[in-house]
Amino acid sequence: MFLYVEAARIISQVLKKKSSIKNLVFSSTYENKKQLYALTCECLKFSDVLDKILEGARLLEKEKEFLQGDRILARVLLYEFLLGKGVQHAGKYRMCIMGHRKEINSEMRKILEKQGVRNLRDVVYNHCPDNATTGHTLPKYVRVNQIKTDTNTVIENFQKNGWKLLKYKSSNFRETVESLREGEFMQDAHFPDLLVFPGGTDLHENELCVTGEIIQQDKASCIPAHVLNPEEGAEVIDCCAAPGNKTSHVASLIRNKGRIYAFDKDARRMSTMKKLIGIAGVSCVECLCQDFLTVVPTDPKYSMVEYVLVDPSCSGSGIVNRMSQITDGKDSVSDQRLHQLSKFQISILKHALRFPGVKRVVYSTCSIHPEENEMVVNEVYSQVSDQFELVEIMPNDWLERGAPEHEHSQCFIRLSPDQSLTNGFFVSCFERRKIACSFDSLKKTNACKKKRKKSKSETFIKECGDNKSESTDTFNQFPDIDNDQIRNEISNADENAFGDLLSMKHIDSSVEKKKQKRKHEEYDSNIGRSEGRNESNINAANRKKKKKKIKSEKCFQCTENGKNTDRKDTNTDLIDKHVQLSEQSNIQENRIESESEYCNKETINEKRWEHGKEVENEISTSEQSNEVAKQDSKQAKKRKGLYIVEDYPKRKKSDATICINIHSEKEKKKKERKQKKGETVSKINENVDDLDEIILNIASAAKHDLEKKQKRKKKKKKKKKKSVVGE
Ligand SMILES: C[S@@+](CC[C@H](N)C(=O)[O-])C[C@H]1O[C@@H](n2cnc3c(N)ncnc32)[C@H](O)[C@@H]1O
Numbered sequence: 058m059f060l061y062v063e064a065a066r067i068i069s070q071v072l073k074k075k076s077s078i079k080n081l082v083f084s085s086t087y088e089n090k091k092q093l094y095a096l097t098c099e100c101l102k103f104s105d106v107l108d109k110i111l112e113g114a115r116l117l118e119k120e121k122e123f124l125q126g127d128r129i130l131a132r133v134l135l136y137e138f139l140l141g142k143g144v145q146h147a148g149k150y151r152m153c154i155m156g157h158r159k160e161i162n163s164e165m166r167k168i169l170e171k172q173g174v175r176n177l178r179d180v181v182y183n184h185c186p187d188n189a190t191t192g193h194t195l196p197k198y199v200r201v202n203q204i205k206t207d208t209n210t211v212i213e214n215f216q217k218n219g220w221k222l223l224k225y226k227s228s229n230f231r232e233t234v235e236s237l238r239e240g241e242f243m244q245d246a247h248f249p250d251l252l253v254f255p256g257g258t259d260l261h262e263n264e265l266c267v268t269g270e271i272i273q274q275d276k277a278s279c280i281p282a283h284v285l286n287p288e289e290g291a292e293v294i295d296c297c298a299a300p301g302n303k304t305s306h307v308a309s310l311i312r313n314k315g316r317i318y319a320f321d322k323d324a325r326r327m328s329t330m331k332k333l334i335g336i337a338g339v340s341c342v343e344c345l346c347q348d349f350l351t352v353v354p355t356d357p358k359y360s361m362v363e364y365v366l367v368d369p370s371c372s373g374s375g376i377v378n379r380m381s382q383i384t385d386g387k388d389s390v391s392d393q394r395l396h397q398l399s400k401f402q403i404s405i406l407k408h409a410l411r412f413p414g415v416k417r418v419v420y421s422t423c424s425i426h427p428e429e430n431e432m433v434v435n436e437v438y439s440q441v442s443d444q445f446e447l448v449e450i451m452p453n454d455w456l457e458r459g460a461p462e463h464e465h466s467q468c469f470i471r472l473s474p475d476q477s478l479t480n481g482f483f484v485s486c487f488e489r490r491k492i493a494c495s496f497d498s499l500k501k502t503n504a505c506k507k508k509r510k511k512s513k514s515e516t517f518i519k520e521c522g523d524n525k526s527e528s529t530d531t532f533n534q535f536p537d538i539d540n541d542q543i544r545n546e547i548s549n550a551d552e553n554a555f556g557d558l559l560s561m562k563h564i565d566s567s568v569e570k571k572k573q574k575r576k577h578e579e580y581d582s583n584i585g586r587s588e589g590r591n592e593s594n595i596n597a598a599n600r601k602k603k604k605k606k607i608k609s610e611k612c613f614q615c616t617e618n619g620k621n622t623d624r625k626d627t628n629t630d631l632i633d634k635h636v637q638l639s640e641q642s643n644i645q646e647n648r649i650e651s652e653s654e655y656c657n658k659e660t661i662n663e664k665r666w667e668h669g670k671e672v673e674n675e676i677s678t679s680e681q682s683n684e685v686a687k688q689d690s691k692q693a694k695k696r697k698g699l700y701i702v703e704d705y706p707k708r709k710k711s712d713a714t715i716c717i718n719i720h721s722e723k724e725k726k727k728k729e730r731k732q733k734k735g736e737t738v739s740k741i742n743e744n745v746d747d748l749d750e751i752i753l754n755i756a757s758a759a760k761h762d763l764e765k766k767q768k769r770k771k772k773k774k775k776k777k778k779k780s781v782v783g784e
Contacts, residue, residue: 061137061150063408064096065130071101072129083325091261101131102135106177108170110139113164120153139165140177195377196234196478197254199247199266202336203309208250214265215242215252217662234478247454250309251279269336274302277472277482278373281421284486288772290315293364296349296409299326301334301342303368308339317329317341318359322348350404355409364418365409369402371422371429375481377474395428402433410441410487418487423480425473430483431463433680437464445487459483486705506524559739649745 067081075081078101082094100107111117111131117124124131134154137144138161144151154161165177202210216222223243225233228248237243237255245251252271254260265271282303287293289312298304298319309318319342321327327346345352352359371391402422409418422429438447440529447468457476459469472482 059087060089060093060142061130061133062657064093064100064133065127065519067093068100068129071097092601096133096136099140100133102133103136103140103177106588107139109168110135110161110164113167114157114160116157122541123149123153123780124779135161158701167588172551176652193719195256195474195480196237197258198279198479199252199254199260199261199271199307200279200309201250202270202272202337203250203254204303204353205268205314206265207245208252210776211252211265211271212244214756232345237619245276247451248276248279248283253275262522267297272337273304274306275480275482277423277477278302280470280472280482280484281366281368281419282310284484285310285366285417285419286500286553287311287315287364290359291364292359293366293534294359294362294409294412294415295319295366296366296405297321297367297369298344299330303366304330304342305334305337305339307364308337308341310335311341313339313341316343318343318362318737320345320347320349320352322346330380346412352408354408355413357595359412360412360414365412365415367406367409367418369405371398371424372426373399373423375423375425375473377441377480377482390426397430398424398710399433402429403436406433406437407440410437410445415488417448420487421482423482425471425481425483427460430471430485431459431466431469434469434485444490446490448486448488450484459485460485501543510559545623545703547677705720 060132063085066081067078067085070076070081072076078094078097082090082097085093087093108128111128116131116135117126117128120131134144134150138154138158143508144154161174162570169175169177197717201211212222219240221241223233223237223241225243225246233243234253237253239255239258242252242254253276260266260271266273285293285307287307287310291311292315293303293311298586299321301319304317304319311317319330320331321344324346327344329557331344334344372395402420404420406420409415409420420434424430434447438445447465450470451469455470457471457473459466462466469483469485472479472484474480
């Protein structure tokens with residue numbers, strides 16, 4: 058029979074490491090892939106014990122002519138005879154085994170007696186300690202598809218068909234699961250849409266399974282959708298969706314309303330997914346066969362997406378009875394592979410967090426390696442912690458947390474065969490920080506401005522930026538200069554520097570400036586070029602959608618405590634600006650796309666990210682603070698002694714990053730001379746502490762200028778005196 062020959066061929070290829078089982082099965086012409094895959098995996102799993110029986114029964118010798126020394130084919134036939142459905146409809150193959158069944162059975166009995174077990178499966182599990190506690194006892198989990206039915210109906214259906222529902226108290230859930238016997242089942246303690254059956258239960262042919270009312274899915278794999286917890290009608294992205302188990306779970310949670318954008322770059326897996334979600338009756342999913350890293354986060358299409366599921370490719374090291382463990386040994390993931398995987402996982406997770414409307418992102422893997430789990434999440438978190446926080450998942454209901462040697466381990470959950478009676482798994486969750494909206498910060502800034510106008514005293518600095526209270530001491534170090542004037546100069550330079558300042562960057566190298574200028578010119582010219590092409594993309598519908606989004610509660614810019622902040626004071630011009638900026642960003646995204654010939658993907662994505670950030674920040678600060686800075690810098694320029702050279706470049710600032718560049722007039726000229734020679738003229742101040750240094754510089758510059766002025770005056774006076782004396 059073709060099945061046996063094909064299974065033997067695939068096993069031999071896998072053992073020669075020509076390709077993976079999945080690839081070989083998918084590319085096989087044998088129609089029933091599931092059957093072929095199962096047989097291949099099982100034969101590999103039992104190869105040791107099958108070999109022992111083969112040798113004991115001397116099957117290869119006795120069937121020399123027929124088997125022609127093909128040990129792998131003999132193993133397949135033996136497996137089917139002893140552990141499978143029996144060698145069926147296979148003529149010669151069946152004869153080959155049945156003719157020696159006595160010897161085969163006697164060899165099997167010898168092994169069972171020796172091992173003190175009742176069946177061959179126990180022999181395998183006893184040989185592999187990991188499997189002894191897990192593989193055999195790992196329960197079978199079944200998710201009730203809420204799109205087609207509900208949990209009670211399914212429970213009743215099973216009961217009608219003779220299954221016994223076990224009741225339990227939450228304290229003895231685990232014991233009840235472990236004690237499940239054939240014909241018994243129970244409801245899961247954590248997730249009401251999950252039913253638990255004894256390990257080894259085969260429900261593939263169960264009517265509810267065939268109709269998609271229930272879906273066989275490990276409990277671990279059900280957790281990400283529950284943690285994501287999108288509300289009915291929400292918009293969700295599943296970055297790495299195929300074969301779609303989690304996608305269809307999310308669809309079930311949102312009651313098949315709303316929208317799920319399901320990406321997967323593998324066309325074959327995607328087509329499997331389409332079939333599976335079809336059976337599950339899922340209709341709210343848009344399947345997109347695309348590399349998720351090429352998806353433009355600011356595309357208006359995704360402006361309403363609030364939830365993203367990131368379940369990327371991983372080593373799969375958490376999966377019990379993984380074939381690679383059998384074919385390559387237990388710890389089969391090399392350091393190099395882990396490194397590659399974690400790099401990819403970081404980039405996918407970072408990209409997911411770039412979607413402007415996203416408020417929750419769940420990252421999961423079926424790996425047990427911290428390199429793919431805690432380390433990935435912590436690396437990404439270190440880059441986005443100003444916008445996102447790590448949420449403690451199921452704080453009271455789940456004991457198994459992240460690996461304790463890693464930061465934030467308490468936030469993460471892990472699952473393992475020993476503790477959770479599931480495959481090994483890892484889940485983490487990012488949530489957008491509930492920040493005071495930009496309008497609030499602007500209000501605050503204005504309030505500060507008014508206060509400052511009233512009193513140019515130290516209190517302003519203390520109240521609007523209490524972390525800078527020491528800077529008043531700096532002023533006091535120079536009692537002979539006009540402190541108020543200096544304070545005023547600084548606060549005029551940019552009120553945010555004291556009001557909302559979180560960090561500060563002082564970017565002033567000539568090279569950096571030139572680079573920026575070139576970048577801006579490039580951007581502008583490209584926008585000009587692509588405007589015509591892209592104008593059509595930005596249709597009225599999108600504009601409307603975007604406006605609606607911004608006005609709605611879900612505008613991430615204006616969300617406070619998860620609810621809409623008071624939008625009465627929302628300026629429609631600002632909303633328009635928001636829309637306009639996003640549209641501009643699309644134009645630029647397209648430009649970035651066109652650069653792909655000579656830029657690698659990662660660079661492009663970084664650009665997108667930077668640009669996305671700029672758009673956000675421009676909305677919050679450019680409107681007012683830029684104006685304030687411009688005007689104030691002009692005023693400042695007029696003043697003697699101090700010189701505020703420029704308002705910071707529009708593209709390089711953010712809510713938290715304000716570039717101010719303060720020089721004495723003399724210093725400025727010096728710098729210009731140096732710049733001409735191409736020398737680097739100032740350092741980059743990375744944090745707010747450098748403000749003190751700037752204040753000191755200004756103060757000393759002012760002091761220096763005052764002293765000069767006084768000297769000049771004295772000289773003039775002397776001259777006058779001399780001339781008077783002369784007369
Ligand atoms: C762990 S599987 C996803 C399983 C799926 N979430 C489920 O529950 O059924 C990872 C998937 O990510 C896909 N993938 C890998 N890199 C990708 C990328 N850059 N963009 C989109 N999909 C990707 C793979 O093709 C694979 O199907």
